[in-house]
Amino acid sequence: MATCADLFILQVHASKGATIMRAFANSHFNSVPDPIMPSFGQYNESAFQRLDLALVAAAQHGIRLILVLGNYWPFLGGTFLYCIVISLKGRAQWNPYLLIP
Amino acid sequence: MLQVELHFKPSYPRKIRSEDRILNFELLATSPSNRREDPDHCLNPNKEPSALLRCLPDNLHKHLLEPAEEETPMMGSRVLLALCVLAIARRGRAQTTYPNSSQYIDLRFNLELPAGQTTISTQQGASTASLASVLDVQGKFVAGESALNKGFVKANGTQFYLNGAPFYCAGTNAYYAALKYIMSDSEVANMMQVRQQASFLSKCFSTSLMN
Numbered sequence: 001m002a003t004c005a006d007l008f009i010l011q012v013h014a015s016k017g018a019t020i021m022r023a024f025a026n027s028h029f030n031s032v033p034d035p036i037m038p039s040f041g042q043y044n045e046s047a048f049q050r051l052d053l054a055l056v057a058a059a060q061h062g063i064r065l066i067l068v069l070g071n072y073w074p075f076l077g078g079t080f081l082y083c084i085v086i087s088l089k090g091r092a093q094w095n096p097y098l099l100i101p
Numbered sequence: 102m103l104q105v106e107l108h109f110k111p112s113y114p115r116k117i118r119s120e121d122r123i124l125n126f127e128l129l130a131t132s133p134s135n136r137r138e139d140p141d142h143c144l145n146p147n148k149e150p151s152a153l154l155r156c157l158p159d160n161l162h163k164h165l166l167e168p169a170e171e172e173t174p175m176m177g178s179r180v181l182l183a184l185c186v187l188a189i190a191r192r193g194r195a196q197t198t199y200p201n202s203s204q205y206i207d208l209r210f211n212l213e214l215p216a217g218q219t220t221i222s223t224q225q226g227a228s229t230a231s232l233a234s235v236l237d238v239q240g241k242f243v244a245g246e247s248a249l250n251k252g253f254v255k256a257n258g259t260q261f262y263l264n265g266a267p268f269y270c271a272g273t274n275a276y277y278a279a280l281k282y283i284m285s286d287s288e289v290a291n292m293m294q295v296r297q298q299a300s301f302l303s304k305c306f307s308t309s310l311m312n
Binding site: 017018019020021022023024025027032033034046047050051053054057058059060061062063064065066068 | 250254268269270271272273274275276277278279280281282286289290292293294296297298
């Protein structure tokens with residue numbers, strides 16, 4: 001049963017379009033062609049410029065962005081690739097392929 | 102066809118730590134003599150690598166080929182064979198770089214066109230300056246300051262507040278907004294514009310809901 005508050009929120013949603021959007025602000029190693037962090041401690045200016053673009057485009061239309069800074073899935077190289085790159089050294093027995101869901 | 106079978110051996114004949122137990126698998130490559138005849142395998146550099154290989158860093162084979170610290174003779178030959186196969190597969194991968202990103206998923210977007218516009222011209226901006234010209238916000242964009250969004254949404258109890266007023270959020274996921282190889286600059290601008298506009302259907306929905 002929807003309350004009055006729910007109806008109000010739905011009305012705002014429907015009448016105003018999007019007010020927020022969620023975008024990934026992380027991409028590591030070689031998970032994408034133009035990653036934000038190609039290797040540990042190294043950052044890619046052109047990828048940040050693209051992030052600027054998304055921020056400006058959202059701001060121009062009054063949309064707030066939820067920027068995702070981490071990720072537990074291998075997609076875009078989050079915690080998963082962190083663990084692989086850090087812990088693989090000297091551990092040839094560990095087969096990381098099987099950890100990928 | 103090269104078949105890679107993954108065998109899980111819980112009773113591994115090596116001294117392993119408890120946290121390693123679930124991570125130790127044995128990788129066996131079967132029928133290696135036939136692998137060159139397979140045009141569909143990822144050893145062919147022109148083919149798309151498998152989903153698993155795609156997620157891994159390029160220098161992975163270097164890590165894998167480093168001699169193990171605690172390797173025992175019992176596991177040596179098989180594991181080395183598997184590692185060689187993996188290394189060959191890694192070297193054979195097509196190292197495509199942006200914008201030739203054929204190895205990545207090709208996403209399609211069905212964006213509504215703005216009124217009076219029949220086509221979307223896409224343009225790949227090289228910098229924030231070119232972005233500003235694309236978005237026609239030249240003169241408004243100041244480095245270090247968000248163009249039109251003032252303030253930061255904060256939570257107070259169960260309510261979001263923006264600049265002292267309650268903030269109601271409505272939105273969707275657009276993880277690809279900051280990924281160059283998926284959307285062009287003007288596609289991002291167009292997407293934000295379309296998402297911000299209320300569609301005809303949603304207006305009808307809103308009216309009927311409140312009545």
